[in-house]
Amino acid sequence: MLRRLCALVALFAAAVLAAAGARAQPGPAPRSAVVLSLDGIVGPASADYLIRGLAAARDQNAAVAVLRIDTPGGLDASMRDIIRAILASPVPVIAYVAPNGSRAASAGTYILYASHLAAMAPATNLGAATPISLGGSPARPAEPPRKKPEANGEESPPPSPKDPGESKAVNDAVAYIRSLAALRGRNADWAEQAVRAAASLSAGEARAQNVIDLIADDLPDLMEKADGRSVRVGNNEVILHTKGLALQEREPDWRTRMLGVITNPNLALILLMIGVYGLIFEFMSPGALYPGVVGAICLLVGLYALSALPLTYAGAALALLGAVLMVVEIFTPSLGALGLAGAVSFILGALMLVDTDMPAYEISLPLVAGVAVASLGMTFLIARLALRSRRAPIVSGVEALLGQRVKVLSWTGAQGYVSAAGERWRAAGPDGLAAGDTVVIESAQGLTLRVRADAGAPPRKEPA
Structure with a gap:
């Protein structure tokens, strides 16, 4: 009898504990949609922000990540970093060209094609994805197919760009965007025209030609229309459940803003020159501290900025050689030969420093000329002071x-x-x-x- 009573008490206690545990255990957290913004030129700062944003969406088990796009294009390296993050993301990514009047040009078109679901707001456009040559001018787009039939009855193919470098860049871009179109089941032929002929489409035309999946007026409308759609995430088919999701805006933090400022190649060049001359002044006057400390900080920040940009080592070597030659002119007067050679080397190196096809990331020629003239002027000023001190009477020793x-x-x-x-x-x-x-x-x-x-x-x- 006692054993039965103890067993009943133990069963009752276990039931009470189980009920208390079930009551204390929180239910599953409501899932949300993380909203990221690609506003402006695609560069190292925006790539870092979007990659970290997609990682945060994965860590918090978000239902979807919405990439709101308004961009004229940007760096090819940064665009490919963003696309790699989208393709590897376990969270479905919805690319949304918004608000009204926005565009997804050039690099934005590739990102739109790479996303799991593509949407646009009314009065928006995409396209013009022709690569830009290193000289800063667009690669000549291929002409549309001629209507005059050939002898065998087929239309003649469009002529390819005349320059081999342009042809290589265009063909590479065509293969890349067609592979993205095949992955997402979108219009690959129009994507090729966007690259070869810089074609563009409005939101309505893009939907009619199967370039995008839907048109939405705003984010709530996008969540409503995306609900129930099937997308391919990795090797799995996923049904989107976006209706009623809480929208969680993720704004760029201080790191992204700082990276966006210092990755301006003109500012990076100025930081490098401040760093070099700060260290030179510290070596010339040991113990001054301030020039050395400021110079070291500027030099490290400038090197970090250049590491995030498509740097050409030949340009960096020429710029460094130019700075060294102008400094050597101070200690070894050569009637200006070393100083002039240093200025020429510095100008050539600065112009070749960043290998980019975006005018926004090119080094400003007036800035390069100004830095070179200022450096050369300071070199000759110090040399003149040294020569004057050499001719002055000796007063000590x-x-x-x-x-x-x-x-x-x-x-x-x-x-x-x-x-x-x-x-x-x-x-x-x-x-x-x-x-x-x-x-x-x-x-x-x-x-x-x-x-x-x-x-x-x-x-x-x-x-x-």
């Missing part, structure tokens, strides 16, 4: 004693002691000198002065 008239303190034979510059010096000279005589210092050998009798001194009076 043993050399300043040469030619001075001094008094003999004591003298025995051919050596004795003289008073020079308020100090007692050992001296060597002719015989017959005595205390009080005036002598002229001819040279110095270590701590011994070589003197001669002063011919202009009045004759010494002999004691009576």
Whole structure:
């Protein structure tokens, strides 16, 4: 009987504990939609922000990540980093060109094609994805197919760009965007025209040609229309459940804003020059501290900015060589030859420093010329001051004693002691000198002065 009673009590206690645990255990957190914004040029800062934003959406188990796009394009390297993050994301990504009047041009078109679901707001457009050559001018788009049939009855193919470099860039871009279109089941032929002929479409035309999946007026409307759609995430088909999701805006943080400022190649170049000259001034005046500390900070920040940009090592080497040559001109005057060579080398290196096809990321020619002229001017100014100081009379050290008239303190034979510059010096000279005589210092050998009798001194009076 006692055993049965104990068993009933144990069962009752277990049931109470289970009920309490079930009551204390929180239910599943409501899922949300993380909203990221690609506003402006695609660059290292926007790539870093979007990659970290997609990682945050994955960590918090978000239902979807919405990428709101308004961009004229940007760097190819940053665009590919963003696309790699989208393709690897376990969270479905909805690319949404918004608000009204926005665009997804150039790099934005590739990102739109890479996303799991593509949407646009009314009065928006996409396209014009032709690569830009390194010279800053667009690669010549291929002409549309000629209507005149060939002898075999087929239309002639569009002519390819004449320049081999342009042809290589265009063909690579075509293959890339067609692979993205095949992955998402979108219009690959129009995507090719966007690259070869810089074609563009409005939101309605893009929907009619199967370039995008839907048109939505705003984010709530997008969540409503995307609900129930099937997208392919990795190797799995996923049904989107977006109706009623809480929208969680993720704004760029201080790191993204700072990266966006310092990755301006013009500012990076200025930071590098401040860093180089700050260290030079510290080496010239050891212990000054401020030039060395400021220079080291600017140099490290500038190098970090350049590491995030498509840097050309030849340009960096030429710019560094130019700075070194202009500094060497200070210590080894060469009548301006090293300084002029350094200025030319610096200008060429600065113009080649960033390998980019975006005018927004090109080094400003007036800035390069200004920095070169300022550096060259400072070099010649320091050289002129050094030459002037070389011609100035010596006012300190043993050399300043040469030619001075001094008094003999004591003298025995051919050596004795003289008073020079308020100090007692050992001296060597002719015989017959005595205390009080005036002598002229001819040279110095270590701590011994070589003197001669002063011919202009009045004759010494002999004691009576």
